[in-house]
Amino acid sequence: MIAVMGATGATGNAVLHSLLALGAPVRALTRTPHDPIPGTTGTHGPRPEVRYADAADAGSLRTAFEGASRLFLAMANGPAQVELESRAIDIAARSGIEHIVKISAPAAEPDSPVAVSRGHHAVEQHLRTLGVSHTVLRPYAFMQNLLRSAPGIARGVILGAMGDAPCNYVDCRDIGDVAAAALTRPGIATGSYVLTGPEAVSHPELVRRLSLVTGHRVRYVRLTPEEFREHFVHRAHMPAWLAEHVTEIQQLAVARPEIPTDTVARILGRPPRTLDAFLHENRHHFRTQAAGPGPRPGDRA
Structure with missing residues (x-):
């Protein structure tokens, strides 16, 4: 069991x-x-x-x-x-x-x-x-977490504090498949594995792809780490520790350029799911207008 x-x-x-x-x-x-x-x-x-x-x-x-x-x-x-x-x-x-x-x-x-x-x-x-x-x-970053930004994306904005640094995205379903393999196949049962998708994508590239899949322009609002943290605390009402965590994760991508691994392909014998496929699969979420905190006046694109 x-x-x-x-x-x-x-x-x-x-x-x-x-x-x-x-x-x-x-x-x-x-x-x-x-x-x-x-x-x-x-x-x-x-x-x-x-x-x-x-x-x-x-x-x-x-x-x-x-x-x-x-x-x-x-x-x-x-x-x-x-x-x-x-x-x-x-x-x-x-x-x-x-x-x-x-x-x-x-x-x-x-x-x-x-x-x-x-x-x-x-x-x-x-x-x-x-x-x-x-x-x-x-x-690395779950593709599914982009769904949390869906209300803002539907209004045409996504916030970030990582400049043009690339971000490794991985589909949770690939994580699930790798974990299931580790739980059922003795050959890979021990060890530490870094999991990513097939490519690292910057926020400017992400909004370009979102614009294509949604059919409306999505822009990247660049914030400083301090502005990013304050947005989540005061506009999104996140606990301070969580806002700090999200900010630290984005700054990690800036400090340590993220490079995709081939771990998912090696373990599963197939390529990992792509960001493009995920965005297309969930395009209806990013097209649906929803209420929520948007960018503040003076935010930089």
């Missing part, structure tokens, strides 16, 4: 569907077990077992891990992430989990300029110290 923690999140849900497609026995772990798991309702295919699990509730984790031999571990970034993930790993090891696939982050180093990445490094170190068999996946 493979337990998938974070089964309603972007990567966890992708892993869940990849495992179901392989016919693997899957248990979806969620804090809301009575709510439908995205993508599993109204289908005639295999469905996962669903159990309640909350990383802050040790008892729920022990019950959720019972009888499972492998675990996919993904949690939303947050101030308590290191504590919660480390607790889940400890309980998993004591519960008989033999292998853990953990979603980490780029630049997961002790001196990383990104605070969340420093946290992921600490969890990776905990895995190594504990000695449990594990795979670490370090994906």
Whole structure:
């Protein structure tokens, strides 16, 4: 049995569907077990077992891990992430989990300029110290996160603080397929893998492609890191730590030019999904006018 923690999140849900497609026995772990798991309702295919699990509730984790031999571990970034993930790993090891696939982050180093990445490094170190068999996946920017910018894109703007630096985008479905391979194929079960799509794309190039796929002009509004952070805090009402994280990620791309890897192709034996295909598939989201905070007067294009 493979337990998938974070089964309603972007990567966890992708892993869940990849495992179901392989016919693997899957248990979806969620804090809301009575709510439908995205993508599993109204289908005639295999469905996962669903159990309640909350990383802050040790008892729920022990019950959720019972009888499972492998675990996919993904949690939303947050101030308590290191504590919660480390607790889940400890309980998993004591519960008989033999292998853990953990979603980490780029630049997961002790001196990383990104605070969340420093946290992921600490969890990776905990895995190594504990000695449990594990795979670490370090994906770059999720293509699916562009959907969060859909309201602004529909109005013709996308904000950024990374200048012309290229950004590695990867489709969560490719992350899911790689994670499923690591959970089911012993040959790639151990190691750390950096995951990207086939190309790194700058914001000026991104808005050019968005303009083509939407049929209306989309412009890139360039902000300083300080303006970018303040926008998310005061206009988008993000928690300060999250606004800081988003800003740090964009600045990482400026400080360390992003270069695509061939990891997805090597593991899966096929090319990774392209950004163009993702934009075309989701073009209706980017064309739909929606309410939300737009650019401020004086923002630079």
